[in-house]
Amino acid sequence: MSLRAVIVGYGSVSAVHAEALRSLPDADVVGVCDVDPERRDAAQRELAVPTASTVEDAIRRFAPDVVHVTTPHHEHEGVILTALAAGCDVLTEKPISSDLSSADRIVAAAESAQGRNGRSPRVGVCFQNRYNLSAQAMKETVDSRRFGAPLGAVATVAWHRPPEYYTSKPWRGAWSTSGGGLLINQAIHTVDLLQWIMGPVVEVRGRVGTDALGDVIEVEDTAALTLVHESGIRSVLMATNAAPTNLPVTMDIAMEHGNMRSGTELLITGDGAPDQVIKERLPSDRAKVYWGASHGELIKDFYGGFGSGKPFWIDPGEALHALRIVKAAYDGAGGFPHRAARDLDLGNPYLR
Ligand SMILES: NC(=O)c1ccc[n+]([C@@H]2O[C@H](COP(=O)([O-])OP(=O)(O)OC[C@H]3O[C@@H](n4cnc5c(N)ncnc54)[C@H](O)[C@@H]3O)[C@@H](O)[C@H]2O)c1
Incomplete structure (x- = not known):
């Protein structure tokens, strides 16, 4: 059936x-x-x-x-x-x-x-993106402690969203309809991967601003965040929609005895082990390259569990973690709309 x-x-x-x-x-x-x-x-x-x-x-x-x-x-x-x-x-x-x-x-x-x-x-x-081959391998490598404990991560999202991206669909640039800009719409995937792979986030520091498209949108287009994980290690996220083109999302993870670097492919290097390169899946024609190629995998997995009685592993409770981090960043930035980048406060009530 x-x-x-x-x-x-x-x-x-x-x-x-x-x-x-x-x-x-x-x-x-x-x-x-x-x-x-x-x-x-x-x-x-x-x-x-x-x-x-x-x-x-x-x-x-x-x-x-x-x-x-x-x-x-x-x-x-x-x-x-x-x-x-x-x-x-x-x-x-x-x-x-x-x-x-x-x-x-x-x-x-x-x-x-x-x-x-x-x-x-x-x-x-x-x-x-949790189904990306690189994300799965990074998660498995960190969890297994094969190269010791993780020391921290650095991720970049450098994408291009022209004014027409927002003027053609005005909900995307308005606080009341989108709930934010770059962070809630684009970089949330990377925020989710950072908290999934590196552990729960308890503090958010950084800057959020509308640096390029202030005449078009009321939400932010650029952010630099430092996420403090429960274990005490930090992840740094540099993200913008103001890049001249859509570059691959990158993530570097440092471990006690090794490093991982992902972009279009993942390179794992570690003491006493040969270098490992994992190629990422290519997206289909329809999927924009920068969205990743894993929608099909997630959808197949979701349908495969129909009728099992078991919750899907990325359920609303699981997806809430990334939304809380994004909202903590906005809240710390003193609320929107504002045009200038500004410092965030610490100790955010959204992170519990
Ligand atoms: N996972 C990803 O990589 C990825 C990529 C792009 C977009 N998205 C997400 O997909 C969602 C849609 O984004 P989009 O860019 O395709 O938006 P869009 O504006 O292109 O399309 C949204 C459509 O929903 C319709 N719509 C609005 N309200 C409706 C309602 N109440 N009932 C029925 N239809 C309604 C609109 O008329 C429009 O056709 C967002 O949540 C966005 O963040 C996810």
Whole structure:
């Protein structure tokens, strides 16, 4: 029996979900929901499926097993709660939501959701970069302590987002709809990897500013953060949407007896062991190179666990860690909107 998928929000990233679903033998897109009639027309044309203008109507007419949430950040909660109330599994794009109280409601709803036939619906969050071969190898190397304890990490996200990226979809540049800019929308993947691989974050220090696109957006486009992990080690993150092009995300991890450097491939060097090079998967045509190539892997894994009764490993509670770190950075920066980079305070209440 093929699982029935509905995509809610037929914008930029939905094509990646549709493509991943096409490659799964046991899943079909049976409908699309979008509030924009032009996007509904595009879905009908491109996927040859019926469309709906509200998630309620989509669930009633298309009876999905899984609802994919690919709407703007502030529209995640309503769609997720409606789908959960109908007993559907939910796969939502990151971040869980645009603000923390909304994210907390999603976590609570996911934990208490009742499915059909006594099956609890699962909620997965698309932090697909955890499936990157380099990320998996870095996590395994740190956890195994093969080269001793980790000493710290340095990561860079140097990407290019022109004014049109924001003017064509104004929700992306507004605090009330996106909940932030570079950090919540782009660098959150790297924030998530840092906390996943290096351990829980208890303190955030640094600078957040709108250095390049101040005439276009009210949210930030540049950040330099130092994350203090529970173990006392630090990760440094330098991130910007003001680079001239989209460069590969890099991550360096220093260990007592070795080092790891990831970019387009991962190099692991360590005392007494031959150098190891792990090539990263190439993205498909549709996936933008800088989004990574692992959406398909995450989606396959999520569908593979349908009906297992077990929560998906990247559930809302797990995805909340990265959102808390991002919000701690904003809160410490003294709130938005502001144009100038400024120092953050320490001791943030969001990190618990
Ligand atoms: N994981 C990744 O690498 C990755 C990459 C890009 C985007 N994203 C995430 O995907 C989500 C969507 O981003 P995007 O850039 O594709 O946005 P987009 O603006 O291109 O598309 C969003 C679509 O949702 C529709 N929409 C808005 N409210 C709706 C509602 N209530 N019901 C139904 N449809 C609604 C809009 O009309 C639009 O067509 C965001 O959460 C974003 O952070 C993730």
